[in-house]
Amino acid sequence: MHIALDAMGGDHGPEELIAGALLAAQQADVHVSLVGDEVLLQSHLETAAPDSHIASRIHIVHSSQVVEMKDNPVDAIRRKKDSSIMVAFGLVAAGNADAVVSAGNSGATLAAAVRKLGRIKGVSRPGIASFFPTQKQPVVIMDIGANVECRPQHLVQFAVMASAFSRLHGTERPRVGLLTIGEESGKGNHLVKETYDLLNACSLNFIGNVEGRDVYKGDVDVIVCDGFVGNICLKISEGLVDSATQMLRDEIVRSWRYKLGYLLAKPAFRAFKRRVDYSEYGGAPLLGVDGTGIVCHGKSNAVTIKNAILEAAKMVKKNVNQEILNGIAAESAVVQLEV
Amino acid sequence: MHIALDAMGGDHGPEELIAGALLAAQQADVHVSLVGDEVLLQSHLETAAPDSHIASRIHIVHSSQVVEMKDNPVDAIRRKKDSSIMVAFGLVAAGNADAVVSAGNSGATLAAAVRKLGRIKGVSRPGIASFFPTQKQPVVIMDIGANVECRPQHLVQFAVMASAFSRLHGTERPRVGLLTIGEESGKGNHLVKETYDLLNACSLNFIGNVEGRDVYKGDVDVIVCDGFVGNICLKISEGLVDSATQMLRDEIVRSWRYKLGYLLAKPAFRAFKRRVDYSEYGGAPLLGVDGTGIVCHGKSNAVTIKNAILEAAKMVKKNVNQEILNGIAAESAVVQLEV
Numbered sequence: 001m002h003i004a005l006d007a008m009g010g011d012h013g014p015e016e017l018i019a020g021a022l023l024a025a026q027q028a029d030v031h032v033s034l035v036g037d038e039v040l041l042q043s044h045l046e047t048a049a050p051d052s053h054i055a056s057r058i059h060i061v062h063s064s065q066v067v068e069m070k071d072n073p074v075d076a077i078r079r080k081k082d083s084s085i086m087v088a089f090g091l092v093a094a095g096n097a098d099a100v101v102s103a104g105n106s107g108a109t110l111a112a113a114v115r116k117l118g119r120i121k122g123v124s125r126p127g128i129a130s131f132f133p134t135q136k137q138p139v140v141i142m143d144i145g146a147n148v149e150c151r152p153q154h155l156v157q158f159a160v161m162a163s164a165f166s167r168l169h170g171t172e173r174p175r176v177g178l179l180t181i182g183e184e185s186g187k188g189n190h191l192v193k194e195t196y197d198l199l200n201a202c203s204l205n206f207i208g209n210v211e212g213r214d215v216y217k218g219d220v221d222v223i224v225c226d227g228f229v230g231n232i233c234l235k236i237s238e239g240l241v242d243s244a245t246q247m248l249r250d251e252i253v254r255s256w257r258y259k260l261g262y263l264l265a266k267p268a269f270r271a272f273k274r275r276v277d278y279s280e281y282g283g284a285p286l287l288g289v290d291g292t293g294i295v296c297h298g299k300s301n302a303v304t305i306k307n308a309i310l311e312a313a314k315m316v317k318k319n320v321n322q323e324i325l326n327g328i329a330a331e332s333a334v335v336q337l338e339v
Numbered sequence: 340m341h342i343a344l345d346a347m348g349g350d351h352g353p354e355e356l357i358a359g360a361l362l363a364a365q366q367a368d369v370h371v372s373l374v375g376d377e378v379l380l381q382s383h384l385e386t387a388a389p390d391s392h393i394a395s396r397i398h399i400v401h402s403s404q405v406v407e408m409k410d411n412p413v414d415a416i417r418r419k420k421d422s423s424i425m426v427a428f429g430l431v432a433a434g435n436a437d438a439v440v441s442a443g444n445s446g447a448t449l450a451a452a453v454r455k456l457g458r459i460k461g462v463s464r465p466g467i468a469s470f471f472p473t474q475k476q477p478v479v480i481m482d483i484g485a486n487v488e489c490r491p492q493h494l495v496q497f498a499v500m501a502s503a504f505s506r507l508h509g510t511e512r513p514r515v516g517l518l519t520i521g522e523e524s525g526k527g528n529h530l531v532k533e534t535y536d537l538l539n540a541c542s543l544n545f546i547g548n549v550e551g552r553d554v555y556k557g558d559v560d561v562i563v564c565d566g567f568v569g570n571i572c573l574k575i576s577e578g579l580v581d582s583a584t585q586m587l588r589d590e591i592v593r594s595w596r597y598k599l600g601y602l603l604a605k606p607a608f609r610a611f612k613r614r615v616d617y618s619e620y621g622g623a624p625l626l627g628v629d630g631t632g633i634v635c636h637g638k639s640n641a642v643t644i645k646n647a648i649l650e651a652a653k654m655v656k657k658n659v660n661q662e663i664l665n666g667i668a669a670e671s672a673v674v675q676l677e678v
Contacts, residue, residue: 072525135582145520148528181484181570186411189487189567212574216582228528229571231520235551236572237579243474243555244580247614251607261603268590268597275586 001029001313004088004097005305007036008066009104011298014044017103018058020305022050025057027306030313033097035088038062063087066104069298073107077115085109089116092291099292099312101283103305106295110146110286117291120321122328124335125154126288127227128295129162130234131281136218140166140174143224144284145231152195153335155224159204160331161287162222164323168315174221177210179229191226194338199224202334241276282311287324292316340368340652343427343436344644346375347405348443350637353383356442357397359644361389364396366645369652372436374427377401402426405443408637412446416454424448428455431630438631438651440622440644445634449485449625456630459660461667464493465627466566467634468501469573470620475557479505479513482563483623484570491534492674494563498543499670500626501561503662507654513560516549518568530565533677538563541673580615621650626663631655 005021007014014036021032034041041060050058065083067076077086085108091097093116102109110128119126127143142162147154159176166174178196180188187209188196199206210220215233225233252258262269283296283304292315294308315321344360346353353375360371373380380399389397404422406415416425424447430436432455441448449467458465466482481501486493498515505513517535519527526548527535538545549559554572564572591597601608622635622643631654633647654660 135585148520179571181487181567181574211578212571212576213578213581215575216578228520228531229568232518232551232568232572233575235520236554236575237551239550239552239555240576240579241583242552244583244611244615246474248607248611251610251614252604254607254610258604258607261600261605261607264600264603265591265597266600268587268593268600271590271593272583272587275590276583 001316002031002033002097003309003312004033004035004061004091004100005309006084006088006100006102006104006109007034007041008084009102010296010300012301014041016300016302017305018044018048019302021058021309022048022054023302023306024309025054028310028313030309031057031059032309033059033061033091035061035063035084035091036066037064061087061091067108069105071105071108073105073111076105076108077112085112086116089113089291089293093117098316099294101294101296101305101308101312103296103298103300106145106284109293109295110289113286113289113291113293117289120288120290120325120328122325122332123157123161123288125150125157126286127158127161128284129165129287130284132215132237133276134216134218137221138281139215139218139220139223141223141225141230141233142287143227143230144234145227147227150191150226151338152191152198153338155191155195155226156198156202156331156335157288157328158224159199159206159222160327161324162224163204164320164327165285165287166221167323168318168320171221173205175207176204176222176224177207177214177220179212179223179225180209181211182209198334198337201337202331281307283308285311285315290321292321340655341370341372341436342648342651343372343374343400343430343439344648345423345427345439345441345443345448346373346380347423348441349635349639351640353380355639355641356644357383357387358641359648360397361387361393362641362645363648364393367649367652369648370396370398371648372398372400372430374400374402374423374430375405376403400426400430406447408444410444410447412444412450415444415447416451424451425455428452428630428632432456437655438633440633440635440647440651442635442637442639442644445484445623448632448634449628452625452628452630452632456628459627459629459664459667461664461671462496462500462627464489464496465625466497466500467623468504468626469623471554471576472615473555473557476510476560477620478554478557478559478562480562480564480569480572481626482566482569483573484566486566489530489565490677491530491537492677494530494534494565495537495541495670495674496627496667497563498538498545498561499666500663501563502543503659503666504624504626505560506662507657507659510560512544514546515543515561515563516546516553516559518551518562518564519548520550521548537673537676540676541670620646622647624650624654629660631660
């Protein structure tokens with residue numbers, strides 16, 4: 001198993017990414033190609049000083065350009081053909097790697113994947129899925145930002161792809177919910193109303209509409225929505241957790257008694273934080289691409305990167321794309337019912 | 340000042356609503372008409388046994404029907420002409436009350452308001468706004484669910500109306516943000532991109548795009564979005580707070596040490612909860628209706644109802660609708676620029 005890691009993406013620079021690659025190579029039988037500036041990566045790798053057994057599994061592949069977070073994705077991959085993300089997917093296209101992990105610009109990662117590897121047959125719009133923590137097991141939400149304008153058939157295909165990804169994680173018959181603003185079938189915007197009928201007609205385990213307040217309950221395994229709504233759900237949740245943490249901290253520092261109480265209960269807070277922390281999950285998979293790629297949050301640490309590398313290896317090994325191909329074919333008649 | 344309270348709405352039944360009315364009448368020079376089943380309300384009022392001074396400010400107005408939470412709003416107000424919410428707005432239309440407060444079906448409350456009172460001149464789509472707590476002062480978000488399909492001109496008018504409401508609460512020149520999925524002007528769906536240009540052309544204090552993660556930071560006073568997105572933001576936030584609270588509780592009960600720590604720090608948690616609790620805010624105002632109405636959460640307690648009654652009185656006294664009328668007129672040329 002060979003994973004190409006975009007070693008130039010992410011907010012923390014190559015050190016953290018390389019540390020993640022080393023952790024992965026330590027934990028599993030996996031080779032990692034670090035893609036980026038050779039001199040820079042070589043020097044960081046020497047500083048990290050892995051033992052020879054691990055070092056033999058880490059390779060460096062040079063690329064001269066970097067796609068920045070602020071770059072327009074489609075533009076960037078057209079202009080920067082030798083960027084780390086393009087070179088990484090090039091390795092997969094050439095059969096020299098099995099999958100790509102990147103903590104860089106997520107739009108550019110998806111665009112590069114589609115450019116180099118194409119789409120799975122029958123998939124209209126590849127997208128990005130993500131686990132959200134809940135009170136029970138995590139829920140997969142798709143799309144979280146790649147497709148801002150969607151048609152009903154796209155949402156049905158997201159449901160097929162996210163269900164395949166959910167099965168990969170052991171859910172036998174994932175319950176699929178449609179994100180909207182009321183529980184009844186008639187509630188929502190045009191997109192949701194039309195999608196409801198299609199999901200009802202297909203063979204997935206569609207359980208109906210779910211509201212925003214249901215997302216974190218854990219009574220559904222897959223939630224579909226367009227990428228505009230999905231991205232806002234993701235970002236508002238991250239922002240709320242950050243702000244609430246800050247506000248709680250403001251209150252606790254007001255008195256020694258509160259601080260002492262917090263210290264006593266700290267392990268409980270730590271355990272709670274682990275449960276809700278995205279970094280425990282293995283990043284966000286690109287689904288619908290004819291190959292395997294995972295995007296991580298820009299601020300991912302070494303553990304997140306390690307988890308993402310192992311997740312990518314799992315997706316390849318279990319051949320989730322074959323499941324997606326079969327699922328898309330199975331629902332192709334339903335998708336054509338779109339008004 | 341005379342407020343009509345829909346005494347049949349809300350999850351807790353008339354007791355909680357009547358308690359809220361009594362608190363309001365105690366705290367301010369305000370009369371409250373309880374609208375609903377006369378016999379039922381009379382018996383609850385007798386149980387509450389307010390002193391004669393307060394009792395003289397509480398009136399009962401009979402209505403024979405109730406709009407249920409699950410009712411379709413437009414349908415319900417057409418069929419249930421003698422429902423408490425229709426009778427309440429009828430009191431305002433007849434000049435027998437100044438405003439309405441309801442913890443019932445929010446869609447039906449808006450529909451009844453528009454039916455009985457009409458729209459403010461120039462307003463295309465009345466909607467519902469709401470305060471969201473942030474790290475700094477609260478932010479007003481509009482629309483939070485009344486208008487699921489919007490055009491750019493509607494969002495511009497939401498910005499005008501929510502700015503007037505924000506000024507009512509002391510913000511001199513409210514900073515207006517457009518909710519989307521990237522900071523740059525080119526990011527978002529068609530609706531957002533077109534709205535961006537209109538907001539840029541109008542005289543509001545438009546500061547550009549805001550992302551989901553910025554909502555709770557408090558660096559903006561007004562955020563506009565369509566009602567589908569706004570409702571999901573509201574509900575996912577409520578759900579996340581509920582689920583996170585539950586998950587934290589699960590961790591804390593694991594050990595006596597954690598429980599002791601929690602007890603010591605409890606006042607800090609209480610203060611935090613007050614800061615983020617919607618019940619401290621005075622409900623969600625209907626904006627764009629030619630009259631005054633406030634919708635409260637179904638699970639509102641007496642304090643929320645009291646706050647909503649006082650908020651409604653403030654909106655009437657400060658004539659926020661005149662501000663909206665002027666604002667809408669001032670931006671009418673911009674709204675017509677819509678592609």
